[in-house]
Amino acid sequence: MNEIMYKNAELFVGNTAVREIAQSHRTPFWVYSKAEILANIAVWSQEVNKKNLVCFALKANDNKNIVNLMGGEGLGADVVSAGELFLALKAGIAPDKIVFAGVGKQDFEIEYALRQKIRAFNVESEQELQVIQDIAERMNVPAPIHIRVNPDIDAKSHPYITTGMAKNKFGIETGRAIDLFKYAKSLSNISLKGIHVHIGSQLLDMSPFEDCSKALRELYFTLKNLGIEIDTIDLGGGLGVDYRQVIDWPPDETGESFQAPSVEDYTSAILKHLIDLPLQFVFEPGRSMIANTAILVVSVIYTKKTSEKKFIIVNGGMNDLIRPSLYQAYHRILPLKNPVRETRETVDVVGPICETTDFLAKDRLLPKVERGELLAIFSSGAYGYSLSSNYNGRGRLAEILVDGSKYKVIRRAETYEDFLKLYE
Numbered sequence: 114m115n116e117i118m119y120k121n122a123e124l125f126v127g128n129t130a131v132r133e134i135a136q137s138h139r140t141p142f143w144v145y146s147k148a149e150i151l152a153n154i155a156v157w158s159q160e161v162n163k164k165n166l167v168c169f170a171l172k173a174n175d176n177k178n179i180v181n182l183m184g185g186e187g188l189g190a191d192v193v194s195a196g197e198l199f200l201a202l203k204a205g206i207a208p209d210k211i212v213f214a215g216v217g218k219q220d221f222e223i224e225y226a227l228r229q230k231i232r233a234f235n236v237e238s239e240q241e242l243q244v245i246q247d248i249a250e251r252m253n254v255p256a257p258i259h260i261r262v263n264p265d266i267d268a269k270s271h272p273y274i275t276t277g278m279a280k281n282k283f284g285i286e287t288g289r290a291i292d293l294f295k296y297a298k299s300l301s302n303i304s305l306k307g308i309h310v311h312i313g314s315q316l317l318d319m320s321p322f323e324d325c326s327k328a329l330r331e332l333y334f335t336l337k338n339l340g341i342e343i344d345t346i347d348l349g350g351g352l353g354v355d356y357r358q359v360i361d362w363p364p365d366e367t368g369e370s371f372q373a374p375s376v377e378d379y380t381s382a383i384l385k386h387l388i389d390l391p392l393q394f395v396f397e398p399g400r401s402m403i404a405n406t407a408i409l410v411v412s413v414i415y416t417k418k419t420s421e422k423k424f425i426i427v428n429g430g431m432n433d434l435i436r437p438s439l440y441q442a443y444h445r446i447l448p449l450k451n452p453v454r455e456t457r458e459t460v461d462v463v464g465p466i467c468e469t470t471d472f473l474a475k476d477r478l479l480p481k482v483e484r485g486e487l488l489a490i491f492s493s494g495a496y497g498y499s500l501s502s503n504y505n506g507r508g509r510l511a512e513i514l515v516d517g518s519k520y521k522v523i524r525r526a527e528t529y530e531d532f533l534k535l536y537e
């Protein structure tokens with residue numbers, strides 16, 4: 114299914130021409146397809162049978178209405194702060210479907226999560242385990258936990274989004290983790306439920322997941338032999354998406370074709386050595402659930418030539434979509450109208466921010482565009498709005514959800530008055 118597509122050389126989301134939205138809403142703004150989100154939820158729910166649980170990683174997209182849509186379809190949430198926990202609860206996610214990861218959980222966050230009776234903390238260090246025990250003891254409540262292990266597996270992704278290697282700050286090296294499992298078992302208020310792992314994001318090669326599956330099986334039996342029974346393995350997220358072939362037409366400028374792994378490829382790999390074990394599995398997809406369901410719509414403000422480059426200066430910048438600046442990430446960019454043109458040129462698409470790193474694409478072969486044209490930045494539903502900022506005095510953008518031929522604002526744009534509210 115592809116709800117974001119060109120019809121007669123005009124970009125549509127569902128039955129809505131994106132240019133029509135731009136007639137009543139000032140660019141830049143995000144446009145999501147409800148049908149695409151529901152389709153992704155359905156794929157995940159189908160692959161992960163009823164016994165297991167999908168907890169959407171809110172860090173990828175924390176729009177309350179989108180999270181609410183997911184909750185309505187039975188999904189839980191993976192949160193990494195009290196703020197995300199608050200949002201997940203407000204979006205209607207049941208606390209017993211919420212897992213809480215992150216290397217730096219503060220005491221007040223732990224207390225809050227214990228009060229809300231979340232499903233489990235994904236514990237990332239020895240000290241954190243002790244702090245959770247102490248707080249739970251003081252509150253006289255049980256603290257359900259998974260211990261996050263770091264299996265030292267190279268996810269072969271961008272180094273900034275690789276999390277499961279010994280040099281990364283996440284989790285506890287598998288060897289050292291055994292002692293922590295034993296210790297957790299001995300603590301009065303800790304209820305040891307399982308193992309957690311997350312080796313990285315945007316994985317397109319499934320072999321690291323297979324390696325991880327194997328390591329988890331070994332760990333499961335090591336624990337079992339020590340008399341430590343668990344009932345859950347929380348497998349994290351990490352499935353990559355295809356940022357290039359995101360629409361069927363026109364093909365991307367490289368003309369290369371690449372078959373991105375499916376949710377089924379991912380679950381087969383990660384469950385390869387685990388499927389026969391009497392366990393419940395939790396999955397924490399972020400990107401693969403939401404990235405390809407949205408576009409960022411920007412306007413061309415100016416075009417500009419130097420002796421070396423041509424720049425397309427647009428009104429969306431790194432404060433709106435930081436992925437290109439942060440990870441040299443690729444997003445397709447095309448005009449909303451007539452994406453195939455006789456004249457093409459190699460350009461840098463840059464934003465208005467006063468930083469040289471403010472770019473959306475570098476040395477990209479694009480159809481020649483003019484001042485005033487509207488462009489779509491594709492695959493920007495994940496780590497888009499949630500990573501955006503007010504840098505350079507810019508308000509965060511509106512998010513618009515298209516449902517067939519209807520659309521509505523599901524988070525309004527920030528106004529300058531909103532800036533002032535923080536001083537009240």
Ligand SMILES: Cc1ncc(COP(=O)(O)O)c(C=O)c1O
Nearest residue numbers: 170311314350351397398399400
């Ligand atoms: C613990 C954890 N779970 C899930 C995710 C979501 O990963 P992805 O968006 O790659 O699916 C992340 C992302 O960093 C994470 O750190």
